[in-house]
Amino acid sequence: MAIIDVQELTKSYRVYRKREGLMEGVRGLFHRDYTEVEAVRGINLRVEAGEFVAFLGPNGAGKTTTLKLLSGVINPTGGTATVMGFVPWQRQNEYRRRFALVMGQKNQLWWDLPAQESYRLHQQIYGVPADRFQKTLDELTDLLEVKDLLGQPVRELSLGERMKMELIAALLHSPEVLFLDEPTIGLDVIAQHNIQRFLRFYQEQRKITILLTSHYMKDVAALCKRVVIVAGGLVQYDGSLAGIIDKFSGKKIVTLQFADGDRPADLDRLGTLLDTHWPKVKIGITRADVPRVLAETLRDYAIEDVSVEDPPLEDVIADLFHQVS
Amino acid sequence: MSLASHLPPIGIGQRLRIWSIIVRTGLSERIAYRGDFALGTLMRFLPIITQIFLWGAIFNAVASDAGAERDDSQRIGGFNFPDMVAYFLLTMIARAFSSMPGLASGIASQVRQGEIKKYLIQPIDLIGFLLLSRISHKLAYYVVATLPFAFVFFLCRGFFVAGFPPPHVFVAFLGSLLMGFLIGFFLEASIGMISFWLLEVNSLLLIFMLFSFFLSGHMFPLTLLPESVASVVNLLPLKYLAYFPAAVFLNKIPEDELATEMLIEAAWLTFFIVACRFMYSRGIRRYSGFGG
Numbered sequence: 001m002a003i004i005d006v007q008e009l010t011k012s013y014r015v016y017r018k019r020e021g022l023m024e025g026v027r028g029l030f031h032r033d034y035t036e037v038e039a040v041r042g043i044n045l046r047v048e049a050g051e052f053v054a055f056l057g058p059n060g061a062g063k064t065t066t067l068k069l070l071s072g073v074i075n076p077t078g079g080t081a082t083v084m085g086f087v088p089w090q091r092q093n094e095y096r097r098r099f100a101l102v103m104g105q106k107n108q109l110w111w112d113l114p115a116q117e118s119y120r121l122h123q124q125i126y127g128v129p130a131d132r133f134q135k136t137l138d139e140l141t142d143l144l145e146v147k148d149l150l151g152q153p154v155r156e157l158s159l160g161e162r163m164k165m166e167l168i169a170a171l172l173h174s175p176e177v178l179f180l181d182e183p184t185i186g187l188d189v190i191a192q193h194n195i196q197r198f199l200r201f202y203q204e205q206r207k208i209t210i211l212l213t214s215h216y217m218k219d220v221a222a223l224c225k226r227v228v229i230v231a232g233g234l235v236q237y238d239g240s241l242a243g244i245i246d247k248f249s250g251k252k253i254v255t256l257q258f259a260d261g262d263r264p265a266d267l268d269r270l271g272t273l274l275d276t277h278w279p280k281v282k283i284g285i286t287r288a289d290v291p292r293v294l295a296e297t298l299r300d301y302a303i304e305d306v307s308v309e310d311p312p313l314e315d316v317i318a319d320l321f322h323q324v325s
Numbered sequence: 326m327s328l329a330s331h332l333p334p335i336g337i338g339q340r341l342r343i344w345s346i347i348v349r350t351g352l353s354e355r356i357a358y359r360g361d362f363a364l365g366t367l368m369r370f371l372p373i374i375t376q377i378f379l380w381g382a383i384f385n386a387v388a389s390d391a392g393a394e395r396d397d398s399q400r401i402g403g404f405n406f407p408d409m410v411a412y413f414l415l416t417m418i419a420r421a422f423s424s425m426p427g428l429a430s431g432i433a434s435q436v437r438q439g440e441i442k443k444y445l446i447q448p449i450d451l452i453g454f455l456l457l458s459r460i461s462h463k464l465a466y467y468v469v470a471t472l473p474f475a476f477v478f479f480l481c482r483g484f485f486v487a488g489f490p491p492p493h494v495f496v497a498f499l500g501s502l503l504m505g506f507l508i509g510f511f512l513e514a515s516i517g518m519i520s521f522w523l524l525e526v527n528s529l530l531l532i533f534m535l536f537s538f539f540l541s542g543h544m545f546p547l548t549l550l551p552e553s554v555a556s557v558v559n560l561l562p563l564k565y566l567a568y569f570p571a572a573v574f575l576n577k578i579p580e581d582e583l584a585t586e587m588l589i590e591a592a593w594l595t596f597f598i599v600a601c602r603f604m605y606s607r608g609i610r611r612y613s614g615f616g617g
Contacts, residue, residue, distance in 0.1 A: 013613050073445045075610050096448040097332055108443050110350065112357045117350055124346040125449050127335045153357070173332060 001085075003177065003209050004047035004070065009079035010233075011040040011065055039065040041233035042079065047211065049176075052203050054224035054241075055213040058321040062233040063213040067179045070211070071101040083177055097126055100170035104182035107162070108169050109154045115165040116150040119172060126173035133172065140168045143198055160191030167198070180212040184219055196222045217314050229317070231324035241313070249316045251284045256297065257305035270297060279304075284311070335448075343449075344457055351461025366469045369417070370477060376413045380406065397486070402549035408575060410484040412546055414477070415571035420543060421470065422502045423509035423566040425459065432517025433526045436612070445609060452514060452605060459510055490574055497583055501570040504590050508565050511597035518601060521608030542568025548577070562593040 017033040018025070040062040047053055055063045068074045070081060072088035072095070081088060086095035102108075109118040123133045141147045144164040149157060154165065163183065170178065183199075184192040200223055203210055214220055220227060221241060229237040229244070237244060254271070258279035267273060270293050271285035285293050290308060297303060335343075355362055384406045388395040397405045404412060432455070435441040444451035490498065516533060520526045538544055541563040547555060558564065569590065572578050578586055 068442075071446050073442050074613055091445060093335070093448040096446065101442075101446050103442075106439065106442065108447075110354065113350070113353055117353055121346055121350050122447075124339070124343045125447055127332050127339050127343075129333065 002046040003049040004045065004081075004083050004211070006043055006045040006066075006070070006081040007079055009040055009043045009066070009069060009081050010038065010077045011062075011069060011074065012036045012038045012077045038233055040069070040076075043230070043233070043235055045228065045235065045238070047209060049209055050207040051226060052210045052224050053212070054220040054227045055211060055230060056220065056227055056317065057213075057230040058324075061231045061321075063230050064181055066230065067101065067181050067211065067213060071099065071179050072096070073101075097173060098175055099177040099179065100173070100175040101179040102166055102170045102181065102183055104163065104185035107154070107166065109162075109165055111155050112153055114151045114153055115157075115168070118154070118169060119150075122169055122172050128173050136172055136174060137168070140171055143201065144168065144194070160187050160194070163187060163191070163195060164198075167195070171202070174206075176208055178208055178210045180210060180214075182214055183212070184214060184216055192216065192218070199223055217317070221313070229320065231321055236320070236324060244320075245310045245313065245316050248320045249311050250287055251311060252287055252290050253309045253311050254283050254285050254290065254294070255305075255307045255309070256281050256283065256301075256303055259302035259304050261302065264301065347454060347457040348461040348464070351458040352465055355462060355465035362465070363469055366466060367473065369421075369470075370473060373413055373417060373477065377410050380409045380413075384409075402546050403577065404546055404548070405486075407484040407486045409546070410481060411486075411575060412571050414481055414484070415574050416543060416567040418474070419502060419505055419567045419570040421466065421474075422463070422570075423505040423541075425509050425513040428455070428459065428510065428513040429517035429526060429530050432514065433520035433524070436520045436608075437524055441609075441612070445612075452601060455514065456510060463506070487576060490576060494573060494576060494583070497587060498570055498574045500587060501565065501573050501590065504587075504594050505565050505567075505570055508562060508590070508594050508597055511594070511601045512562065515597060515601040515604055518604035518608050521604070521612060537563050537566060540564070541566040542571065546572075546577075562597070565590050565593065 013036070014034045015037050017035055019027075019033075039060075043062070043066055055066065057063045065074070069076050070083055070088050072091045075089045084095065084098060086092055088095065109115055110121075119133075119137060122128075123130075128136070141150065144167065146161060146164050146168070149161055149165070154162060157165065167183070180199075184195050187195065196219055199210070199212075202208075203223075212219065212224065225240060227237070227239065227241050227244065228235055237247060239247070251272075253274065258281065260279060263276075263278050267276075267281060267283070271283040271289070273281065274284050275282040294306065294308075298306075383401070384395050384399060387401065388399055391399075395406065397407060399405055401409070432441075441451065444454065489495070516526060516530060519529065523529070540547075540558050540561060543566070547558055547564055547568045550558060569578075569586070573583070
């Protein structure tokens with residue numbers, strides 16, 4: 001049985017439309033215009049235990065809303081979902097003791113107290129036996145190298161350090177399912193890398209199930225074999241990262257290094273010219289046409305070097321997001 | 326490391342440990358803000374001095390109108406001058422239990438900024454958590470305030486002309502303080518819960534505080550109100566926040582009505598507990614998890 005099973009999940013919000021201007025504001029006191037915003041329009045998803053799945057999508061795609069639904073923060077408008085057999089929005093304590101949600105932009109820790117005190121509180125709230133708590137805490141602080149920071153008020157920590165502390169807080173009760181919403185947002189490259197390395201190691205060791213949303217393709221490439229693209233409140237793609245290019249990009253990027261000489265005037269018959277630094281030319285060519293066009297090119301021109309590549313993943317995804325929205 | 330094994334079930338003992346650590350964490354937080362906290366505590370004693378002078382002047386004026394010297398036989402709303410001062414000292418104690426600074430606005434800001442999420446995700450009840458934190462704040466307050474309170478009461482001991490109340494009245498007084506604390510908590514928490522619907526509850530809260538200031542007996546004993554107004558105000562729960570405990574201590578509640586009055590207070594408390602719980606369970610259903 002899938003550990004996360006989501007079927008036709010929908011969530012719409014009623015949003016009050018405020019018009020501009022004072023008079024309109026006064027009118028709004030008596031008559032309000034509402035619009036329904038469908039944040040999630042029918043998501044289907046099955047995740048097996050031990051998978052590390054990335055949720056990709058433009059802002060407002062419904063990623064965070066889906067995570068909120070799965071962690072029981074909000075109630076759905078329609079559809080069903082179970083996580084470990086529990087319906088999240090029933091908020092049973094047995095469920096809440098077995099998962100965790102980390103939001104890159106939100107604190108769970110007490111701002112003016114050292115993280116250590118928040119952890120003690122978590123230990124009791126989740127009912128973690130003392131010896132197990134100490135062992136887990138030692139392991140996590142070792143891995144994240146934050147042992148010295150445990151006694152410092154959270155407000156004095158840097159963003160990267162705080163994120164590590166948040167992760168520890170979320171993992172102290174050894175959740176079986178972990179939801180991560182933008183865990184590396186706002187972090188510098190080194191801090192991002194540290195968090196990625198930790199998450200990869202921790203997931204491999206513990207075989208827990210993780211659902212991650214992130215805007216950083218590097219996070220995704222480093223961590224997840226499976227990628228789910230959400231846009232417009234629907235799942236647009238579910239498969240491997242490499243598969244995205246096969247499915248959504250019909251093009252290859254061919255780079256030609258011409259032998260010196262005059263630039264031919266009819267280069268654009270080969271495909272879409274992307275970049276020209278004569279004698280080097282980058283051309284986008286439809287996948288199926290690549291062998292034919294290459295053969296013709298090599299026959300007709302003096303070429304010193306050729307490379308054929310997939311377009312950058314970021315570009316493919318950006319195009320895809322653009323199309324959907 | 327291996328796949329997480331299940332956590333043991335949470336029994337009564339664990340529940341008590343949860344309560345105790347929430348109180349202790351709340352205390353540590355108070356200690357983190359100790360400077361602000363100590364100052365705030367001491368400032369609370371200033372108004373009582375103005376009250377003593379103000380009511381001294383009022384009693385003098387009433388006496389000179391009647392062409393006499395001020396003496397303790399003069400009564401305003403059933404209170405003579407020493408009674409009046411004793412009354413204000415006692416409402417200060419009542420308010421130390423029933424006032425809930427920042428509770429409703431705190432809930433509202435947690436709803437608006439999405440921090441309430443953590444209580445939905447973690448295996449913990451928001452209302453219970455807030456109540457325990459409030460208890461720890463109050464405890465910290467009593468630790469700081471007991472000495473100054475004792476000192477002020479010692480200086481003002483002459484105003485308590487009737488002496489110490491009989492034991493059963495004193496027990497009722499303690500009960501009314503405790504229920505006053507709980508009514509104050511659940512009443513303000515209910516106002517905070519309105520933020521699930523209205524988002525901005527500060528003006529509402531201001532109106533409530535204004536009414537509470539006059540109709541709880543914080544400003545003057547409720548017996549000073551005209552008969553027709555007093556009969557309505559007496560039906561409201563606001564009097565339990567200040568007037569009622571003080572009136573109990575000063576024997577202003579007739580003995581035969583004391584038990585009934587306490588029962589009515591308990592009924593109001595039950596009402597606000599139910600109202601707060603109901604609004605919370607309705608509120609989180611329509612909550613849309615603002616802020617990321």
